[in-house]
Amino acid sequence: MTYVVVARYRTKDGAQDTVLPLLDTVAAASRQEPGNLAYRVHQGTEDPRAVVLYEEYASEGDFTAHCATEHFQEIVLGKVVPLLESRDVLRCAPRPGVGA
Numbered sequence: 001m002t003y004v005v006v007a008r009y010r011t012k013d014g015a016q017d018t019v020l021p022l023l024d025t026v027a028a029a030s031r032q033e034p035g036n037l038a039y040r041v042h043q044g045t046e047d048p049r050a051v052v053l054y055e056e057y058a059s060e061g062d063f064t065a066h067c068a069t070e071h072f073q074e075i076v077l078g079k080v081v082p083l084l085e086s087r088d089v090l091r092c093a094p095r096p097g098v099g100a
Contacts, residue, residue: 007053015083035062
């Protein structure tokens with residue numbers, strides 16, 4: 001059973017051009033982590049300040065390990081979060097018995 005995280009960010013005015021390359025760096029590093037199945041960065045087509053991250057892990061423990069990595073701590077928490085107007089993180093697990 002996989003563990004999914006969907007994060008929705010809204011950058012401060014004009015900060016998206018700084019935030020997006022930082023998140024691209026995090027995505028590339030995160031995809032190399034054991035237990036990471038997917039890490040995608042999306043930008044809003046109608047609102048370029050809207051950013052959505054789709055992350056998929058083999059387990060909740062793999063996501064917890066991701067949060068302890070140097071790239072998450074230094075880039076996401078240290079550089080990206082200060083440039084955000086809002087941040088919402090939704091953690092999800094598949095419903096038992098419901099197939100793809």
